[in-house]
Amino acid sequence: MALTVSAAAPFPASIPLPNDFAPEGIATGPKATFYAGSLTTGDIYRGSLRTGEGAIFVDAPPGRQAAGLKVERDARRLWVAGGLFGKAYVYSTRNGSTVADLTLTSAPNALINDVVVTKRGAYFTDSFNPTLYKVPIGPGGALGAPQAIALSGPATAIVGELPNLNGIDATPDGRTLIVGHSTLGALFLVDPRTGVSRAIEVTGGTITPGTPDGILLDGKTLWVVENFSERLLKIELSPDLTRGRITAVVTSDLFRVPATVAEHGNRLALVNARFDLGLPPPFGPGAPPGTDFDVVQIKKP
Numbered sequence: 001m002a003l004t005v006s007a008a009a010p011f012p013a014s015i016p017l018p019n020d021f022a023p024e025g026i027a028t029g030p031k032a033t034f035y036a037g038s039l040t041t042g043d044i045y046r047g048s049l050r051t052g053e054g055a056i057f058v059d060a061p062p063g064r065q066a067a068g069l070k071v072e073r074d075a076r077r078l079w080v081a082g083g084l085f086g087k088a089y090v091y092s093t094r095n096g097s098t099v100a101d102l103t104l105t106s107a108p109n110a111l112i113n114d115v116v117v118t119k120r121g122a123y124f125t126d127s128f129n130p131t132l133y134k135v136p137i138g139p140g141g142a143l144g145a146p147q148a149i150a151l152s153g154p155a156t157a158i159v160g161e162l163p164n165l166n167g168i169d170a171t172p173d174g175r176t177l178i179v180g181h182s183t184l185g186a187l188f189l190v191d192p193r194t195g196v197s198r199a200i201e202v203t204g205g206t207i208t209p210g211t212p213d214g215i216l217l218d219g220k221t222l223w224v225v226e227n228f229s230e231r232l233l234k235i236e237l238s239p240d241l242t243r244g245r246i247t248a249v250v251t252s253d254l255f256r257v258p259a260t261v262a263e264h265g266n267r268l269a270l271v272n273a274r275f276d277l278g279l280p281p282p283f284g285p286g287a288p289p290g291t292d293f294d295v296v297q298i299k300k301p
Helices: none
Strands: 002-004 014-017 024-027 033-038 044-048 054-057 071-074 077-081 087-092 098-103 114-118 121-125 130-138 148-151 165-170 179-182 184-189 195-197 201-203 212-218 222-227 231-237 243-252 258-264 267-272 294-297
Touching: 024 077, 024 294, 071 114, 077 114, 077 121, 087 114, 098 222, 121 165, 148 165, 165 212, 179 212, 179 294, 184 212, 222 258
Parallel strands: 002 243, 024 071, 024 258, 114 165, 201 243, 212 258
Antiparallel strands: 014 294, 024 033, 033 044, 044 054, 071 077, 077 087, 087 098, 114 121, 121 130, 130 148, 165 179, 179 184, 184 195, 212 222, 222 231, 231 243, 258 267, 267 294
């Protein structure tokens, strides 16, 4: 089923971000708060999905990047995938201060792309290597030393120079991870203890290879953002998560190469990365100076 949707009033349809912000990740917190991160500067913007108001929340030091984001609500922390520098950053959602600056890998060809947080730890994808990284979370929210989880099975495929493993989410108990593979247009289940992966069989349509970006697990519904296709797929998963059926394909005139998706109640918020204007360096020239960016809100179909 193909759906064309408009945004839900009274929440604003489009929330502007600063010009030249170059966002990629989005996360939501309490009270309709959202966070968006800049790939080029590492800055974090915080705003309200209800009012559309916001401002730069974290003025990151030079040399940082921000890809995928996730809010750890109980600990009031924002986790950030650090992009090409093999890093992860943790910020306080109280005041934007840096809680942790973590090196996940020193490999020169890493791309730390997205993150999910469970009770046991935060897990990060690496788009250039068949590896996940875990930062353990202990009693009282204490952070342990980063660990590499070597993958096995079909999720290990590395294809070309485009991002491979990309979006990531987890079941509520944290015992199963779901990761998306951009180049293959595929989804995989991963055991976070062993790294063993298996494919999710998807029917009812096709995930467009080269486009899957951020994902969001919402009960047994999996939302998959297709960036360059400018589509949002609604996939209903089987009870054991091994199968999924595409039940809706969402489009909107407001989509401008969306990258990731987060939820607030019955609404979804997507950040427009506008990669069609130029991928950020070193993959491309970046969008032209003065490019506008925004966050789009829709009702869940």
